[in-house]
Amino acid sequence: MQRDQLVYKNRNRVRPDGKAKVTGSLKYLTDLSFPNMLYGKILRSAYPHAKILSININDAEKLPGVKAVITHKDIPGLNGFGIISPDQPVLCEDRVRYVGDAIAAVAAETIEIAEKALQLIKVEYEQLPILDDPEIALEPHAPQLHENGNLLHQAGYQKGDVDEGFVRSLVVIEETYQVPRQMHTYMETEGGVIVPEANGALSVYVGTQHGYKDRFQLSRILGKPEEDIRIISSPMGGSFGGKDELNIQPYGAILALKTACPVKIHQTRKESVISGLKRHPMRITMKTGVDKDGKILAHKVDILADTGAYSTLGPAILDFAVEHATGPYMVPNVKTEGLSVFTNNGVAGEFRGFGGNQITFALEGQIDRLAEKLNIDSIELRRRNIRKVDDVGPLGHRIAPTNGASDVLEAISNHMKIKRNELNNLNLDKFKVRGIGTAITMHGGGLGQGRLDPAGGRLSLNKDGKIEIAFGFEEAGQGILGVIETIVTEELGCSTDDLSIIIGDTALVPSSGSTTASRGTSMVWHAVKRMKDVFERKLLDQASKHTGISVNELQLSSGGVSKLANDKSFSLVMSYLELAEHMNKSKQSSIVTTNFDFPTTPDDVDGGHFLYTFGSVLAQVEIDLLTGKVKVIDLDQSISAGPIVSMKGYTGQIEGGGVMALGYTLMEEALMVEGKYITENLDAYLIPSISDVPFAMMTEAIESLHDGDPYGPRGVGEIGTVAVAPAIAKAIHDAIGYWVSRLPVSSEEILQAASHRRMKQWAKVEQ
């Protein structure tokens, strides 16, 4: 283990977009307005599943102030979208499959008029049976939602012989875990402005996590060359995966083209709830067997995912869950089968954690239950099964050597001792009990083997004398701007004042792939590493020509090129502006670009990852025996993800991710009944408030990587969300001896469990 690795000096800096954010001066794309701007509204389906018999827009069109009403007839190109397969209609023609399906859209002079116009659109439906559960959708006579039936995707992994493994097992635990439909709840709901430009071109100011992909999808829908579409996709008020797929862009674009006016659409929260993506609800059954020493012998997993009405990234998420079904443990016999099924529920898609959160809740739950049965400490049981540095990955594929799993396990084990001790010395109210739990996880970064995962960047000295670094990434709050700033300034030796960062605009940046899968930081690091030497060489060569000083004595520095003196001091010989002017005059290009793929496993294993991050969580809960309410007292995490590029970014991702997962565990559920949302706004769909979180959370970073690891910092965008739920579940068990297997944890269930354990003498035990 290499202990003193790369440390970024400036990792405590304030991020470049900070000032504009704290003063409110930053214009989000939903804050923009343009001359002659119209307001757009989208009519969504009245039913979760129905035939459309007719759509009448006459009255709506006649309403004064209405400038355009569009239906499926107005779509110039393909009436469909979807990152992988475009099976979601932009505007439905003859059938609706969920309440978020769009049927028409309106552009009007004011929002109020647009709303009124929606009410005037008459749609005749014939209701169809509602498939509101994947099990029902898989029944033989269930109506088919798509041409190829209701099964979107089937994935599996098999190794050894589980049956034989169970026979040899001393203890076998089988349990079904149920996890809810979580909403991203980015504070800025979907929206922006679409502006028609000269010659039929279009500028799309709408947040997304992959500008180039939006451009491709829009070009297909609009029947327009990609070059005519410019996507400005940053900044965003949060995304968490939820804005990766198209949302309002097609409607705004068609309306803008039809009216030749800029069109603004900013969904209300309710509209966002109804139409937006969610995390896949899953039912996961796991059967796990161990021998007397706690060695896991067999692990059988069945996953049933409710993917909702359309595909989006449903298949990839299921693959990810299948891959992570054994987590960081070495298991000789494994059989994992997963089904992702179409229903008439809300569309499930990409969400921070990407299927890892669901599967980890189940897996860690199994380990904890087994530990209890075997009467072995649950951390010790993990230790006995954990992967070693050179072990293969969960699909039997080669991965970058790493000791991350053990590192995070031992870190949390030490932390546990301290917390346990504190708890033992605590006096509590007689109706409160506390418990502590831990869990660990392993999470793949990048899209995985066999998935196009290209990245790229561009470095140049622009004519203003700024070192310009351009990436196709988007800033959704995760702090990619700060990451770019730190890596570039430290790698090149220039200062932030010398730097111009350009992101999130297809007119100005190269394609960098999607801002997803915790890949941003990693990609920036790789790109800069690749471009740095060539770029430096180009600049220094020119500086040398101009000044006559040998290249060997020159280096890039703050403000310009410096000459290194013998006493190691250096003095500026040419500012970047002078250099830029010189290079301009002598027609020397400074542009360096790079294109590469995110590192994947050399083995031909579909979806297999190569770089993994590791995390462990300690949760302490306090349970109110009178109400069954669970309150999280501590939520501490140890993370192994390589060197920290930005301290605040790192901590913020882990704390923020942790709290998002706390919500997932204790309160968040986008409840649907018969295909309709019950929780339509933030009064019923709950995310944690400041009173629900520990006042102080610990984030411990294990920065060291395996000796000679050439892959640099890994992303931490997702890892902080993955293992929180099982840690809380274990803490609840520690407190009241009851295992929860369904999220969000129900106070009612906890209260009943506590009563059954006769924790109050005056209450009769409810049957």
Add this chain to the structure above:
Amino acid sequence: MGESRAVTVNQPTEDKTIDITVVINGKEQHLQTEPTKRLVDILRNDLDLTGTKISCGIGRCGACSVMINGNLINSCLVMAYQVDQASITTIEGIVREEGLDPIQTAFLEEGGFQCGYCTPGMVMAVKSLLADTPNPTEEQIKTALSGNLCRCTGYGGIIRAVQRVIEEGTYL
């Protein structure tokens, strides 16, 4: 009954508008508007004061928080007629002549924001807290910020920012 009076407010069925006078960030403004128009829409759409955000529209997130006559208020819950003669401070009115408000500086230095969408409202809420209670307890901080949701930070950075302002004593 002296100054007391009941006020009828008519819905804009026939494009009825009223004239109101408000002081926004120290500047007096006369506005002609529908009486029941939400303050948040007036600020964002009519006055281009887009530092005030909107997220839930029902008082459940705090993104639209402003100060009206010194009190923290959700601008999505207030109608035009209700702010006639009122003095309103939005995030745009917080910056001091010397530069950032110490609260804003603390948010920057402690990582009290990520996407920044909740930040203007959050800064207003912290400002409102510290104006009344310059040295708040943990409970008081939680209560004061309980109406402002943040999805990114998990509140850690926000709490550290508030603690920093308290330690520096700039509001004492």
Add this chain to the structure above:
Amino acid sequence: MKEAWEIMNSISSDVSYISGGTLMQLQREQGTPLPENLISLEKIESLRGIKKVVSNGKTMLEIGALTTLADCCSDPLINQEWDLLSISAKSVASPAVRNRGTLGGNVSYRIGDTIPSLLALDAEITWFDGTETYKEPLYDYLKNPPAPAFGNTPVITSFLLPETPVSTKLMSFYQKVGRRESFIPSLVTASAYCCWNSYNEIDYIRLAVGGGANAPIRLKRCERFLKGKVITEEILALVYEEIIDEFKPDSDMFVSASYRKTVVANLIVSKLEDNLAESP
């Protein structure tokens, strides 16, 4: 006041009073359009203010209907003697909403979270029907709301809180339980005020419960059961059953009726248990 009433009468249909407007704005966003005419009570100064008054020889705290929930939280008089009200007001929404939401609006809501505390404090309510001001116990008002005079709802003008009974041993509490720690609609609310005499018998008791869409009620049967009793283990077990029996809340998407009953019983009985008579 009169003016408000006259305006109300002059407009025949689709009209409503509005105070802070927080609830009406919420309902508007949820799809209930605002009535065509709103009569704002906000500028009627006589509906504001918190002061001690003497009525029929009894000192009472008068709280104007327009008093904001924030003022209910911070007012020193309320905090001293009627702190159940300030505790309950603090449990409503967030500071910003409390800065506008009024006590009158909260009670008009019928499921407002301050109501159980007002019931436990034996509050009286005054209202104006266009000609006269009426006064009656809040309990009666909620049970039989005044019939709208000429088709119009009367204006709530104030609340009167009698001085709370004093005794050497007393117990009072208000608690709200929701799906989150704060800023949350209630699942369950419970409030009680209870005094003991020198024989260790309960000689005064108010128990009020609500939560969710369940209009708050007083548990009168339980109150009668407890009155005159000395708290023993056995009594606790009995009153526990009695509460479960008397409180008949509804289930909703989030919790069952049985959960509500159990929690209410747990909260009340646990507080009573703190006052168990020492075993002889």
